[in-house]
Amino acid sequence: MTHTVVSSATREVVLGPDRPFVVIGERINPTGRSMLAAQMAAGDYGRVRTDALAQVAAGATVLDVNAGIPLADEPAILAEAIRQVQSVVDVPLSIDSSIVAALEAGLATYDGKALVNSVTAEEQQLAAVLPLVAKHGAAVVAITNDENGISEDPDVRFALARRIVERAADHGIDRCDIVVDPLVMPIGAIGQAGRQVMSLVRRLSTELGVNSTCGASNISFGLPNRVSINAAFLTMSIGAGLTSAITNPLEAEITQAIRAADVLAGNDPHCASWIRHNRPAVGTEGAGRGRRDTSRRRAAAGG
């Protein structure tokens, strides 16, 4: 049973097949969010902090922080975003950039054991990112593509995962610190994309002994009602052994599906989290969350 530990200064989160699924909040990312991009570029991190708080409140236990803004000073902005996020929440962070200098700046400022997002199987990437991961004692997301791009053949993607694990070992990085992203293809284009990922996730866990993550929403690209497909995809993937995903915890359907999957995977002891989040309303008072809590306290006091 492989456990991947990431941490902030005060909190540790463990990825593993016998642990609650780890939701890595994806919202702090200026790609496609022009207002957020403009604010971050202008040194305004109000929205970054709000997004951090909202995602943690919604159930994210790790937050991804990305500062990929064209023509901006990404290393400086990423480092500042990390400081800002760490000033308001205590969950561990995933430091997300395709620019090595930005990962370096992020790691230098980060307080804890970060998840570096990401390294691919491209030679140049392996040579640049792995030493950085080793130096900071971080964990790293391994993306299963190389110089030839993303293969549609899941066996090729599995072989690339194995290559990254082997290269990481050369740098003294244990497989428990590699979190593999098997890459999710749109099922509207590739009908077997779901089966492929389930099979890959299972092999990553059983054959390679690594934890896994993915950007789940790619599966539903081009389809109507994407959220329901994404929720079902996560449920099925958790059954296959997926241990984390980079996703949007503010989507209630996603968060609810993950809670149910945790119950079914036996990773919600006594179904306590499920019961807490799905407690039926008591009498006529029970419409809102706060009211439910009041009723519960009252019942506890009375009983």
Place this chain on the structure above:
Amino acid sequence: MTHTVVSSATREVVLGPDRPFVVIGERINPTGRSMLAAQMAAGDYGRVRTDALAQVAAGATVLDVNAGIPLADEPAILAEAIRQVQSVVDVPLSIDSSIVAALEAGLATYDGKALVNSVTAEEQQLAAVLPLVAKHGAAVVAITNDENGISEDPDVRFALARRIVERAADHGIDRCDIVVDPLVMPIGAIGQAGRQVMSLVRRLSTELGVNSTCGASNISFGLPNRVSINAAFLTMSIGAGLTSAITNPLEAEITQAIRAADVLAGNDPHCASWIRHNRPAVGTEGAGRGRRDTSRRRAAAGG
């Protein structure tokens, strides 16, 4: 790849890992429905027919018919219920009784290749039900308990499934006509019940080469928001290889989860069923189903 074929006079339905999931509608069952029980006992089958039509409209491709009414003439009522159902819908039926004479009466009146629900691994049951299944060329649901009751050990349940398959072979019944129910335990009582069933379902498919079914709702017994747990359970089970379930197609969340799981399992070619059931509304007209259809026809005519 094992295919189980069941049929009515005019329609064939195939259970298999490469086929859309088969929803066996559970509603025609007087257990816990006192009004339905009273009507059936009095020879009034109006509700039986209505339930049949509603379940098929909601997506059931097989209907379970049960007439277990205390002190009533179950064989006669079951046979009449089957005639009534076959008079209004053309889906294959599952003939559901624990009384051999009732199964016999149901099979005698049924037009097509039925699914007999069920046989256990109890010696007396095997001896009474298997000859009946063989005589009528039916398929049969195999329940994995024996004289000792239901074992909490999934290996015991797997061994019982194997025993039923072997005994059936002695009667000339091929494994393709055995649909095994691995028995779902309440996860509120047995925390590993979900993992156990997923593992059993996978083994039934890969090791024993049989199709599977289950009564999904047992998993959520005692928990709040049971429907969401049941929906997630079916999604995860379909990922593990479950090919049918006896469930309530009138629960929209269940039906929607199964459709999404069919997409992810690669069993909804071109995502056609998903797209049809999740087509976004067009303009302001699109609130209702009928209106969406109108818009679509118009778009097709205009294009």
